[in-house]
Amino acid sequence: MKNRRDRLRIGHWRTSRRISSGTSGNLAHAAALTRLRQIKQRFARYIGRTYGHLAADCAVCPTPCCADAQFVNVNIVRLEAEAMLETLGRSQKHGPGTIQAVITRARAAITKYGLTEHGDTFATTYACPLFEPGVGCLVHWKAKPAACIQHGCYERWEDLPETKTQRAVERQVAALDEAVHGTPSVWLPIPLWLVRLVDDGLPAADITTSTDEVTDIRPTSCSVETARTLK
Numbered sequence: 238m239k240n241r242r243d244r245l246r247i248g249h250w251r252t253s254r255r256i257s258s259g260t261s262g263n264l265a266h267a268a269a270l271t272r273l274r275q276i277k278q279r280f281a282r283y284i285g286r287t288y289g290h291l292a293a294d295c296a297v298c299p300t301p302c303c304a305d306a307q308f309v310n311v312n313i314v315r316l317e318a319e320a321m322l323e324t325l326g327r328s329q330k331h332g333p334g335t336i337q338a339v340i341t342r343a344r345a346a347i348t349k350y351g352l353t354e355h356g357d358t359f360a361t362t363y364a365c366p367l368f369e370p371g372v373g374c375l376v377h378w379k380a381k382p383a384a385c386i387q388h389g390c391y392e393r394w395e396d397l398p399e400t401k402t403q404r405a406v407e408r409q410v411a412a413l414d415e416a417v418h419g420t421p422s423v424w425l426p427i428p429l430w431l432v433r434l435v436d437d438g439l440p441a442a443d444i445t446t447s448t449d450e451v452t453d454i455r456p457t458s459c460s461v462e463t464a465r466t467l468k
């Protein structure tokens with residue numbers, strides 16, 4: 238496999254941004270988390286089906302982008318962070334203790350990379366605390382951001398996925414977040430939202446569990462669990 242720098246990558250993960258913070262809305266968390274997962278799974282299936290065969294195989298990547306502190310600038314909304322903590326807290330494979338390890342890495346990332354809630358939150362990059370060496374993305378199956386689902390390495394520019402669908406998915410995610418929390422969404426780097434939720438006393442076990450069937454979203458990028466090959 239070629240070195241990552243020899244291939245074409247989608248630029249920094251970037252998404253639109255709206256500012257505010259919140260009180261509770263009317264939509265129940267269980268329904269919102271279920272809907273969020275369905276939206277992500279449908280998008281992941283589309284990306285995998287349409288572009289997966291053209292992208293590099295993340296499973297054998299020698300330099301995973303998720304750990305690249307000069308590259309990752311993913312911003313998420315509160316509901317996505319809640320879905321991440323729920324996923325970590327209920328993981329039978331990795332165990333609930335994983336939350337503590339992720340939060341420790343998130344706090345370190347905030348300090349090390351100077352992440353703040355002010356200004357252009359997309360301008361500062363960081364190594365993602367959800368990336369586990371030898372494992373990949375710890376929320377790959379259930380709570381990966383749309384920008385991460387979209388992202389991949391390609392040999393040719395013309396093979397890169399279109400971005401219109403990602404934008405539509407992000408608008409859906411923001412609308413869902415607003416519906417459940419009652420105010421416009423706040424987009425922040427992953428470490429900031431995870432730490433804010435934990436510091437606000439929101440352990441994953443307190444998040445109402447969604448009840449939908451877990452669908453395989455394997456054909457997406459950025460995880461050693463993916464199985465894409467480079468043509």
Ligand code: SF4
Nearest residue numbers: 295298301302389390
């Ligand atoms: S998208 Fe996959 S192949 Fe490309 S840098 Fe990231 S982990 Fe490596």
Ligand code: SF4
Nearest residue numbers: 303365368374385459
């Ligand atoms: S794919 Fe997972 S580990 Fe990688 S940047 Fe996105 S959330 Fe973090």
